[in-house]
Amino acid sequence: MSKPILSLNNLRAGYGQTEILHDLSMFVQPNEIVAVIGPNGAGKSTAIKSVLGLLNISQGSVELHGEVITNTPAAKVVELGISYVPQNQNVFVNLSVKENLEMGAWTRPIGIPERLNDMYALFPDLAEKRNQTAGSLSGGQRQMVAMAKALMVDAKILLLDEPTAGLSPKYRSEIFETIQKIKNTGVPVLIVEQNAKQALAVSDRGYVLVDGANRHTGTGVDLLADREIARMFLGGGH
Amino acid sequence: MDFGILLYVLSLLTVGGIYAIFALGLNVQWGFAGLFNVGIVGFAAVGAYTYALLTTAGSTYHLGGFGFPLPFGMLVAMITAAIVAGLIGLICIRLRSDYLAIATIGIAEIIKLIFKNETEITNGPRGINKIPRFWEHFSEERFYSSWPLSWFGTPEAWDAFFNSLPNWWWQPFFASTVLLIMYVIYRMLERARIAPWGRMMTAIRENEPAARASGKNVTARRIEAFVIGAAIMGLAGALFAQHLRLIEPTNTFDPAKVTFLVWVMLILGGSGNNRGAMLGAFLIWTIWSASELIITGAIDLLIDIFDGVDMGSLRTRAGFLRMMLIGLLLQVILQKFPRGILPEVRPASPKGIK
Amino acid sequence: MWNSFGFEFINFYFIPGLVLGCIYALGAIGITLTFSILRFANFAHGETMMTGAYLTWTVMAICSGVLGFAVHPLVAAVPATLLVVLLFLVTDRYFYKPFRQADTIKVVMASFGMMLIIRSAVQVIWGPNQLTFVPGIAKPNAYLKDWSGSIDFLLLIPNKHLFIFVGTIAFMMALSYLLNKTRIGKAMRAVSDSPDLAHVTGINVDQVIRATWIVGGACAMAAGVFLAMDIQMLETTMGFRMLLPMFAAAILGGIGKPYGAVLGGLVIGLAEELSAYPWIGDGPLLSPGYKTGVAFAIMVVMLIVRPQGLFKGRSF
Known part of the structure; x- marks a missing residue:
């Protein structure tokens, strides 16, 4: 396992008094696409926003290349090489x-x-x-x-917040193809997605978020094959 | 002289009380409903002119005067201001706060423009004078020779009676009247604030989408608050006209001395808090008049020291210095004490807001 | 066509309307930029214009009184511009910036307070009475008069008005270059478009805000000096008088649309002047005393009918 580019370690974070992430850990390594999936309100987008310093992290840390960047303002985070595409x-x-x-x-x-x-x-x-x-x-x-x-x-890493939300199937495939192309240029990608099936299909690894904490972790293929996940998010078993 | 101090305090109470009524009116609009009205001076002018035209004795310079009883004039002043506010509200209330501010400041200017240009009605820039002042008006012949005073004595007797009084006799009475009106409005607003209506206003101000979603007619409630506030301002305008006895469109209704001072008063006292509004009004008015004395004194001293140097221009500029300092005071309050001296207290609502 | 009707209409109504329109336009640019980038209606804008005119007058007075030579207002305006921009930046730093994350209304209130502070300061420093900006009666440009007279198209335009036209066009071209060709100008448009996105794109929003004050300050300065050149005197109320028409122009053009603000300014300026033209009968259509009301009426109608303005600006 190579050293991660970006890692989120045991994050507790939220807006104001409301805590949304309770114990979240994930990392992204060079040359990989990582998908974050989960039901609505699980804190998927919040996870990305916490990297950008857009909400308050009360515990845990965010590290870029092993350097702690917890609660750094967005403009500075961008300067450090984390690129973000809002939904x-x-x-x-x-x-x-x-x-x-x-x-x-x-x-x-x-x-x-x-x-x-x-x-x-x-x-x-x-x-x-x-x-x-x-x-x-x-x-x-x-x-x-x-x-x-x-x-x-x-960009050292690209964060995408639901890039295919509201798009037609044709564009969806195109976006996922492009994401693979981006990875091939050497930029790792972290995607938060509703379209879990397609997202996992192009991803090297995936995280399943439930209630602000990660429930399952595995390679995209493994997660796709997992019965419980299939039942929960992928619209029926297969 | 002690007596001079008494009269000074009476005048502070009178004008402070009038400003307190303005501030209470603004509190309904801003403190309760979050409506940013910077056209206070417009409603003041509507109230003042309505009252003046209705109550002055017949004049060749302006429309009327109709010589109506004073309370009637004050009542109609409130109604007129309320009608004007209602029309404005229908158009502007749904606008975002900045736009409402622009619209209200504009309307105030237009109102003044009308009073300035419609010389047939308002005597234009020369203004209306001999506006009857409560209590003092009884010493005018047209009042003591008609009811109710005529029931109690002959005009000659009244004339002799009023001549025997010191010329300031009406001052304590006028001050008390202003304070009484202020108190009545205060009590009414307190009732409204604690009532479901007031709680609904808070709910709308805090979270408009939620209030809308729960089926409240937000626009109608806002217009109500705007109209009620304006009616109170119209009444204050009528009292203002009584206090001054001469009104004209430009200097009497200077936005700096009406709109702006009232805003500073409310913010200093505490927006959303009726007592705060009144406290702020008396406090700022006292600072305002005391600073006049202090600055004038300082200039006199300077003139004494630099004998022969022309200091005349200093006197005229001193007033502006005061205004600048009040402006800075506002900035300090906004930044350091945004909740004011008496912060808003939420009415308790055990069952939530209906 | 070019009978006495046309002559009167063009020279006494249309040209003055255009002059006024140019002044409103320049002022409205600053208002629309502040409104769209900092997201508040700046009530102190008119006062800043007025201060600029007073500063220019002071530079002129120092030049002729102390140094012994007269300078044209447009020359004196250059050093005065620096002071006005400084005034804007200082105001922003100490009075507006503390409210950047707060409710918009707080900063509107602060700007309302600044309006009074700046005006009072000017009244304390320069006194409340009118000052003569440029003495004498402005004669029509002789060359233009002869030339237009020779083709039966008599135009009586004083030099001061020609300066205002040329100056406004020059400002517009510079502004257009700035907004479309320079990095900071594009960033200004980006922040105006979406401050949140600008933030996560890494754009230095503080720098953009400073640029906004500088651009708005320069335009306000030009508007103030042009106004003083036009009416040839200074009054402490001149800024406040301009405020409403400038807001009207910005809203008419669409908030965040500088070209819209210019068009809005011209429309308002022309409407104000032309409303006094005897369209029906002999008397003016609308008493000149109500000129200010025209701008306001247009604004209110616009807010009701099309709040996003002619150019589909931001509507809040």
């Missing part, structure tokens, strides 16, 4: 695609033209729409913009 409102709708990507590079404003070209290569759809406003794009395309925007910095 909703994840693009600047009044900015063009190109401008969105440029904003993504805010913390590392050098070599932007080269990286823009890299992104257009990774997301060919965006290349032709680069001068359109992001607000004029379809949901799937917006998701692409959001991911490309997040990759404009030298």
Whole structure:
């Protein structure tokens, strides 16, 4: 087992007085896709947000490359190389695609033209729409913009919050394909997903969250094969 | 002279009481309902002008005056202000707080604009004078020669009686009247605050979506609060007109001296707390008038020291310095003591809010 | 067509309306930027404009009184701009920033207080009476008069108005370049779009806010000086008088839309002037005393009918 890039250790966290994560531990290693699945309200998105310093961690720690970054403000976390794509409102709708990507590079404003070209290569759809406003794009395309925007910095890891929520099946597959492509460029990905089946299928490992704590851990394939999980989240056994 | 101090205190109580009524009105709008009204001066002007036109003796300079009894004038002043507020409320109340602020400050300016331009009705910038003041008005011939005073004595007797009184005789009575009105409004608002209506207002202010979801007509409740607050402000405006006896659109109804001072009073005293509103009003008004004495004294001293140097301009500017200091006071309160001296106390509601 | 009707209409109503519109437009840019990026209606904006005009007057007075040469207001405005921007930044740091995470209304209240503080400070320093900004009667530009007269299209436009037109256009071009071509300008649009997303994208929001005050301050400064050039005098109430029309312009154009604010400003300025034109009969359509009311009426109608403004800005 190689050293993890990002690890969450025994986190207790929440908004204000309300604690949502009670005892959460997970880690992401280089070159892997990790999926976090679980029922609504299990704290999946909260887990990601706690990394970004968007809520208050009362116990436990978040480590990036072994360095503790618990409760670091979001802007700083991004600068450290953790890129995050929120579930909703994840693009600047009044900015063009190109401008969105440029904003993504805010913390590392050098070599932007080269990286823009890299992104257009990774997301060919965006290349032709680069001068359109992001607000004029379809949901799937917006998701692409959001991911490309997040990759404009030298991301050490990419966090995706429900990237396929509300998308058509066609776009869903496309997004999962892209996530694999991103992994192949050397950026590990942590995805929080409702579409557990598809997410686990592309993931190397997965975590099943229930009530703010991890219930099961295993490789994507193992979790997919697990009867209990299948019954709970995957819509019937197989 | 002790006697001068007594009169000074009476005047502090009178004006402080009028401001306290304004602050109570604002507390209904802001403290109870969270409506950011920065057009207080507009409602004050509506109340003052309504009262003035209805109660002054007939004049060739402006519409009327109609010479109606004073309480009637005050009642109609409240109603007029309430109607104006109702119209504004129907249009603006659903707006986000910033927009409501812009809209109310605009409406106040428009109201003043109307009073300034409709010279046929209001005598324009020259204003309306000889506005009857409660108690003092009895010493005017048109009042002592008509009922109810005429039931008790002949005009000649009354004339002689009033001439025998010292010229400040009405001051304690007027001050008491203002304070009594203030007290009555305070008691009524306290009742309203503890009643289901008041608790509902708190619920709406705290969590509007939840209040809406539980089927409350949020907009209607807000308009109610806006209208009630405005009616109280209209009444305060009528008392303001009585106190001044001469009103005109620009300087009398300076937003800085009405709207702004009232806001500082409420915030200092404690928004949401009726006692706080009154305390803040008396406190700020005392500071305001005392600072006038202090600054004038300081300038006199300076003039004595630098004999011959023209200090005249200092006098005119001293008032602005005061306003600046009050503004800074507001910033300090907002940042350091946002809950005010007497913070809001939640009415107990054992069964939750219905 | 170019009869006495057209001559009067263009020179005495349309051109002055356009001048007023330019002033409102520049002021409204600052308001719309603050509204969309810092998310509050800044009531102190008009007072800052007014302060800028007074500072410019002071620089002019020092130049002619102490140094012995007269300078054009637009030259004097340059050093004064720095002071106004500084005033904005200091105000933000000490009076608005403490409320960044708090309820919007707190900062609106603080700005309402700043309005009074700044105005009172100006009244204490410069006194409450009117000051002459530029003496004398502004004569129409002679070249333009001769040329337009020769083609039966007589235009009487004083130089001060030409300066205002050119200055406004120059400001617009600079602003457009800033917002569309520079990194900080794009970031301003991004924050205006979604502050939360800007935050998790790593954009330095504090830096963007500072830039907003600088841009808004420069525009407010220009608006204040143009206004003083136009009316040729200074009054401590001039900022407050501008406030409502500027809010109206910003709302009309759509909050967060600088071009919308400009268009809104022009519409409001023209509407105010043209409302006094004798459209029906001989008297003015609306008594000039009610000019301010026109801006307000337009704003209220807009808030009812289309709160997001002409350009589909943010509506709260």
